[in-house]
Ligand SMILES: Nc1ncnc2c1ncn2[C@@H]1O[C@H](COP(=O)(O)OP(=O)(O)OP(=O)(O)O)[C@@H](O)[C@H]1O
């Protein structure tokens with residue numbers, strides 16, 4: 001059973017379901033003649049579906065990259081200070097220039113995410129290599145501290161409702177045409193990473209091997225940092241951070257396919273898209289006509305999956 | 318030739334290497350010997366530009382390691398460090414294939430594939446080629462790392478304790494392979510702890526202790542009873558076996 005076609009088929013099926021399911025009744029077969037149905041699909045259902053797919057795929061790829069950068073499987077863009085950094089950047093630009101244009105917010109979010117992720121990398125470099133569990137702990141501590149700063153500033157400036165949508169919800173119910181297109185940047189950044197897949201795989205072998213093979217490790221680190229930060233910043237800006245995807249999906253795929261990223265990155269992207277779309281669909285179906293945020297479902301499912309992974313991982317992992 | 322001139326090195330303020338000047342001759346198998354902590358790995362890492370040079374100058378076949386672009390150096394020398402424990406989950410064939418990366422940068426050709434196949438075969442890894450690195454034994458993983466360095470197919474091959482974890486048969490196979498490479502015009506520098514491997518296979522020996530080179534020269538002139546007893550602070554006798562020195566240190 002080859003993972004790529006299987007996941008591709010699963011994703012297509014889920015996308016079809018996602019486009020058909022919602023508050024309004026839409027029959028896909030009559031969509032061409034039914035103007036109202038067409039409008040619902042084009043303005044709401046399709047954008048939402050695409051947003052979910054882009055988010056899941058890009059966050060999972062970002063997870064692979066951050067794990068290669070720190071050479072540790074137990075981190076993700078949601079536990080390395082990246083999301084909190086993006087929120088901090090958004091907060092700063094909102095306070096300093098409330099009427100700032102969207103592109104400036106994007107840049108602020110990406111730049112701040114880069115700064116805090118670079119801080120995480122610098123901290124990790126100083127940790128003893130053998131202490132595998134120190135890296136995720138450092139990430140959680142950093143995320144926690146930055147999260148508190150964001151919350152504090154949010155309270156002080158009366159912007160808590162924004163902070164909530166950036167860091168806590170992770171839901172797609174607000175996605176309509178015109179309100180999700182930033183996620184394409186996340187998708188493109190993740191897709192571009194594939195062209196450097198070999199470099200990231202070599203970086204994952206350690207500084208010694210990477211340098212021996214003539215890789216400029218600093219340049220690859222910068223590239224990875226940029227992709228992880230941009231992906232996370234776009235997700236935080238548009239739908240709010242989705243937990244666990246970037247942590248769990250890379251681990252599951254690596255178990256089956258290993259770390260040859262050139263062949264595994266597309267699988268990671270598809271698997272991430274499938275997982276988040278399945279969670280979003282479940283969230284839309286369990287208490288119809290109300291919704292449970294996809295981020296909430298992933299929070300529960302991801303935690304279970306993560307515990308299972310921790311348990312199964314061999315000691316030298 | 319690898320030329321080392323006036324190299325000193327400190328780690329966190331502590332002096333590790335003291336003004337080392339020596340050379341590894343071209344077309345020879347050079348063994349670096351000395352007690353634990355002598356500075357052998359540090360020196361090899363400096364030569365392999367895995368550590369930035371703090372003082373002095375090192376050239377490999379005329380390339381200054383401090384100024385030559387790192388990807389250019391990767392086509393001149395391959396280096397295998399002492400610590401090879403990695404968390405990466407690659408198949409052995411994929412790991413060895415990365416040895417060709419400096420040459421093809423992501424677009425392997427038929428030459429690259431042939432060299433990978435040959436390296437896998439040379440280290441008896443073909444039956445294990447599809448296994449993951451974290452699912453083979455320590456010696457098998459070590460052989461895969463050596464095979465990667467060999468597949469890199471450079472004029473210079475630097476190995477830090479490659480015999481670690483290898484059983485007798487594979488250790489001997491490795492030494493034969495290195496010998497053949499040297500006889501074919503390549504140059505090899507390796508850190509060796511089991512002194513008899515140096516005695517049996519090395520052309521040139523560099524002995525280090527406390528961050529200094531204490532002796533260097535042809536194997537026969539360095540591997541003497543006095544010198545080795547001093548070097549390791551332990552009584553050592555030397556016999557002879559098939560015309561090569563045999564170091565006796567077990568009782
Ligand atoms: N990261 C480090 N921090 C502090 N000291 C170090 C570090 N790495 C090595 N040293 C010290 O540098 C000295 C030389 O170490 P090196 O690894 O070069 O020795 P070696 O000759 O390769 O020893 P071995 O035979 O045990 O491999 C040792 O005294 C060691 O304690």
Ligand SMILES: [Mg+2]
Pocket residue numbers: 357358359399477508
């Ligand atoms: Mg050593």
